[in-house]
Amino acid sequence: MTVPAIEADALGKRFGRRAAWALRDCSFRLPAGRVCAVVGPNGAGKSTLLALAAGLLGPTEGTVTVLGTDPATARPEVGFVDQDKPLYPQLTVAETLRMGADLNPGHWDERTAARVVAGGDLDPNRRIRSLSGGQRTRVALALALGKRPALLLLDEPMADLDPLARHELMGVLMGQAAAHGTTIVMSSHVVAELEDTCDHLLLIGGGRVRLAGDTDDLLAAHTRVTAPARTPLDPHTVVESRTTGRQLTALVRPAGPLPGDWRTGAPSLEELVLSYLRNPGAPDQAPPPDTTETAA
Amino acid sequence: MVDYRIDRHSGVATYVQIVQQTKQALRLGLLAPGDKLPTAREVVEATAVNPNTVLKAYRELEREGLVEARRGLGTFVRRSLGAAPADSPLRAELEQWAARAREAGLEREDVAALFTAVLETHYPAPAHPQMQTQAQRHRTRTHHPAPHTTSQGDPS
Structure with a gap:
């Protein structure tokens, strides 16, 4: 059995003793080799979680293990792209890449880094400060990918890219996963974009993990149901239900076989995520950390 | 490729x-x-x-x-499928037929409808369930390649 990419146990973080918890009681296990989406409303704790895994923040309580060790020790094998894409503004693009090569002796992937930058028609002599947000994202991704990390942590990586660059760079990320088995964790608000790229989901809300697991398993555990209004849905767990006229539609986690006269269908990942986001009070389903190591 | x-x-x-x-x-x-x-x-x-x-x-x-x-x-x-290579005589006939349909003033949708109707007569499709049970996770396994999309060309 391989070492999980990230394992969190009762992880919690608050900024200041009186402040509210940004993240609390967060337990999950992300198997290596997955492409994991981190979704949740603004302020849910996504960025805090990624910064904790990158070792840029220390936990207030609980633990997080990265590639089988603590985040600081794992750092040479972890690529992290912060939401703000911090780079040195006075360096040129070429100098930034040279810095990447110097900081990662022995495992710098020149070709991939150069290719990511070249895809954007970037003049290597331009200074970072003169680049647009999207161009800066490209350079930041080139640095992170050039490091050829075992784990890539990306906080809203696609937010300021145009649709073409988004598609191209998502393709590059998937190519890395295909060629090197890189584990990728990315937060995003564009759920539709994650549907085809991610095979694992971490849904965070109100500072806690609400859903965690391989998307195939999560989708299989939920069913979209249509039945006459006022049909009792128990004993099934109801994530969301709505009544329109004489008809009730719901998203449930079946506790057993469903009655034959209900019309049922499989939800899409987007439907699943939106149902949970719309219903912050819906029961969480975080499978115990030991049972997630399945599926190919 | x-x-x-x-x-x-x-x-x-x-x-x-x-x-x-x-x-x-x-x-x-x-x-x-x-x-x-x-x-x-x-x-x-x-x-x-x-x-x-x-x-x-x-x-x-x-x-x-x-x-x-x-x-x-x-x-x-390992092996190829069917008997309708891109350059078969059947395709040439279909090309001619399509050209005649166009000359006759048929719209793209008219041709598609006509073709689908003939296809259905000679190759009845299996029943097509509207809603599937939860066991059938993957939507539309029973798909039929009816040319009712207008945006797609020939994959090549």
Whole structure:
């Protein structure tokens, strides 16, 4: 059995003793080799979680293990792209890449880094400060990918890219996963974009993990149901239900076989995520950390 | 060589689209026995889909005996499908027929409807369930390639 990419146990973080918890009681296990989406409303704790895994923040309580060790020790094998894409503004693009090569002796992937930058028609002599947000994202991704990390942590990586660059760079990320088995964790608000790229989901809300697991398993555990209004849905767990006229539609986690006269269908990942986001009070389903190591 | 195109709004699972497009290429003779399928990396770089989706599609094609994975070398076509290569006499006849339909003033939709009607007469499709049970996770496995989309051309 391989070492999980990230394992969190009762992880919690608050900024200041009186402040509210940004993240609390967060337990999950992300198997290596997955492409994991981190979704949740603004302020849910996504960025805090990624910064904790990158070792840029220390936990207030609980633990997080990265590639089988603590985040600081794992750092040479972890690529992290912060939401703000911090780079040195006075360096040129070429100098930034040279810095990447110097900081990662022995495992710098020149070709991939150069290719990511070249895809954007970037003049290597331009200074970072003169680049647009999207161009800066490209350079930041080139640095992170050039490091050829075992784990890539990306906080809203696609937010300021145009649709073409988004598609191209998502393709590059998937190519890395295909060629090197890189584990990728990315937060995003564009759920539709994650549907085809991610095979694992971490849904965070109100500072806690609400859903965690391989998307195939999560989708299989939920069913979209249509039945006459006022049909009792128990004993099934109801994530969301709505009544329109004489008809009730719901998203449930079946506790057993469903009655034959209900019309049922499989939800899409987007439907699943939106149902949970719309219903912050819906029961969480975080499978115990030991049972997630399945599926190919 | 095949160039996969993923339609995210088709309602057809992505891996099924890859399977179908491969079969389409086999039917049209664009892929022949011995040809190599693109690597998972090539496909995901071009389409930005998860590598496992491509591998799942290739496994499905392998299970159907259409391709075989050779370790370290790639995935190769084992046998071809159907008897309608791109340059067959049947295709030439259909081309002529389509040209005549156009001369007769038929719109694209008219031709598609006509073709589908004839197709249905000679090749009745199996029943097409509207809603599926939860056990059938993957939507639209029973798909029929009726030409009712107007945006797509010939995969080549």
